[in-house]
Amino acid sequence: MAISPDLKAELLATIPNLRAFAFSLSSNADLADDLVQETLMKAWNKIDSYEEGTNLKAWLFTILRNTYFSQFRKSRREVQDTDGDYASRLTVQASQQGHLDVQDLLVALRELTDDQREALLLVAAEGFSYEEAAEIADCALGTIKSRVNRARARLAELMQIESVDDFSIDSIGMSVARAGRLP
Amino acid sequence: MTDEHDQSGGDSRPKAPEMPDAAIDAVGRKVKQSYEKLLKEPIPDRLIELLDQLEQSSPENNPEDKT
Numbered sequence: 001m002a003i004s005p006d007l008k009a010e011l012l013a014t015i016p017n018l019r020a021f022a023f024s025l026s027s028n029a030d031l032a033d034d035l036v037q038e039t040l041m042k043a044w045n046k047i048d049s050y051e052e053g054t055n056l057k058a059w060l061f062t063i064l065r066n067t068y069f070s071q072f073r074k075s076r077r078e079v080q081d082t083d084g085d086y087a088s089r090l091t092v093q094a095s096q097q098g099h100l101d102v103q104d105l106l107v108a109l110r111e112l113t114d115d116q117r118e119a120l121l122l123v124a125a126e127g128f129s130y131e132e133a134a135e136i137a138d139c140a141l142g143t144i145k146s147r148v149n150r151a152r153a154r155l156a157e158l159m160q161i162e163s164v165d166d167f168s169i170d171s172i173g174m175s176v177a178r179a180g181r182l183p
Numbered sequence: 184m185t186d187e188h189d190q191s192g193g194d195s196r197p198k199a200p201e202m203p204d205a206a207i208d209a210v211g212r213k214v215k216q217s218y219e220k221l222l223k224e225p226i227p228d229r230l231i232e233l234l235d236q237l238e239q240s241s242p243e244n245n246p247e248d249k250t
Contacts (some may be wrong), residue, residue, distance in 0.1 A: 008238055015230055020221035037233055044237045105217035124211045125218035155214070156206040 007052060011040065014057050017126060018064055024121050025068055025114075027106045035072055039064040058128065062136045065118060073114070111158055112151050119147035120155075 018039060022032035042063050043050070050059055109117050115137075122133040123144070134144040 008234060012226075012231070012234060015226050016222045016224065019224065019226070019230075020218055023221060024218065033227060033230065036230060040230070040233055040237065101217040102220050105214060105221075120214065121218070124214045127215075152207045152210045155210040159206065159210065159213075 010056050014060055017057060018060060021061065021121055021126065022064060022068065024106065024109060024125065025118060026072065027110060031072060035064060035068055038067050042067065055132070058132050058136055061122070065136060108155055108158060112154060116147045116151035116154065119144050120151035123148045124152070
């Protein structure tokens with residue numbers, strides 16, 4: 001169970017991904033960092049079960065999402081009663097760069113079910129293959145595909161129906177949305 | 184095991200209208216673009232310190248624990 005400097009470096013390099021995933025999943029910056037911390041501790045404690053050279057990122061993501069869905073989601077539900085305000089406020093606090101884009105992403109992601117959000121983030125945002133995502137989310141390949149498709153369709157629908165300003169869609173997205181809506 | 188119907192689907196609405204592929208591609212791009220900004224956020228010190236602590240607490244680096 002050698003914990004090589006390489007492995008530590010690799011863990012460190014994965015932290016931004018773990019944080020981005022945790023944050024997008026939970027819309028809560030504090031909770032996201034707690035989740036990453038918990039993930040790193042768990043990973044370290046069972047580093048024996050990780051085979052060096054295999055997909056460390058996928059292994060860590062599995063630990064993180066399992067932790068989130070088993071332990072952390074409850075606390076999120078308690079604060080989920082409000083409309084978009086809460087997430088928006090948290091996002092403004094959390095995103096040091098104050099990117100509106102990131103806030104838009106979180107608000108849009110809240111329109112999805114937990115399953116769909118997870119699937120979309122793994123595949124579309126993180127770039128995991130469907131196979132990897134299915135393994136991480138512990139579901140069938142067909143299920144993950146269907147979740148990603150539904151998530152994409154739902155967000156595409158929102159972009160067209162909601163006020164375009166709300167999403168501050170980029171120029172490409174906006175022209176697409178218009179093309180879909182105008183005669 | 185296929186759960187074609189996620190119970191959590193929240194499908195109180197009628198079936199979603201067909202989306203043009205271009206709109207769906209745009210969603211993927213948009214998500215990725217925003218997500219990449221999140222990836223650029225600096226790692227908080229507390230997480231870096233945590234890794235250092237964990238490293239120091241690993242048996243390998245603790246001579247007293249060596250058997």
